[in-house]
Amino acid sequence: MGVWALLAGHPRLELSATASTVAGLLEQDAALDLVLLDLRLSDGSLPHANVAELQQAGLPVLVFTGAERSSLVRLAVKAGVLGVVRKTAPSAHVVAAILDAAEGRAVMTTEWAAAVDGDPDLPDAGLSERQLEVLALYASGEKAERVARLTGLSAHTVNDYLGRIRAKYASVGRSARTKTELYQRAVEDGLLPGPEHPGP
Structure with missing residues (x-):
């Protein structure tokens, strides 16, 4: 209804x-x-x-x-x-x-x-709103240049954000060195849906 x-x-x-x-x-x-x-x-x-x-x-x-x-x-x-x-x-x-x-x-x-x-007991990496936006786009499969266009940032700034995001996750013991690991962190933190639980 x-x-x-x-x-x-x-x-x-x-x-x-x-x-x-x-x-x-x-x-x-x-x-x-x-x-x-x-x-x-x-x-x-x-x-x-x-x-x-x-x-x-x-x-x-x-x-x-x-x-x-x-x-x-x-x-x-x-x-x-x-x-x-x-x-x-x-x-x-x-x-x-x-x-x-x-x-x-x-x-x-x-x-x-x-x-x-269902919220996993994982340490918060303390990402800013803008960093969360960049992470969600990049971890979903977008390239840095495309993320830059979608967010209105420069490609240099996007890459700088990704470096800061990786460092913040590393500081709380959650490795995010590769794009696959960034995707895993984004799923854990609820930014992206995981592939293992398809919707109805």
Whole structure:
């Protein structure tokens, strides 16, 4: 069921704005109490970056998602969302979750628990937002020159970032010397989906 149909006629809920990207939503300057965030947006942005941008705007976030991989859910949970609710959940459950989140209460679901419990106990390399963006693109198979074009950075800067990323991982005992190892670190940290658990 779509969000419009779900909220239509509900006495305590109103859908004020919709957008395919976070930037598009914020440009509308709508009065919002809560953002229902899909993990896969049309611009290919990462969940933790979207959550951070919405929180900076003072907007709490509830993830409203389909059958995404656990790595994406884990990224959102790490970023501090109020909860995770499936689009396939019963309508009454979704409405209750929205009402709770709108009042600032955490929405504890099995998806939330699975994301937390499944988080590997690995030391944080402390990568910056920009470094995470470069790592996600490069580790997904892009060449440095292509990463530079996609991010608006110079190829020299991208290579400098990759060197810093490798050094940060090495400093916490997580080798990232090769592109394969960088891919493994990106999967471990939830930036990329792993190949061993194909989606439904």
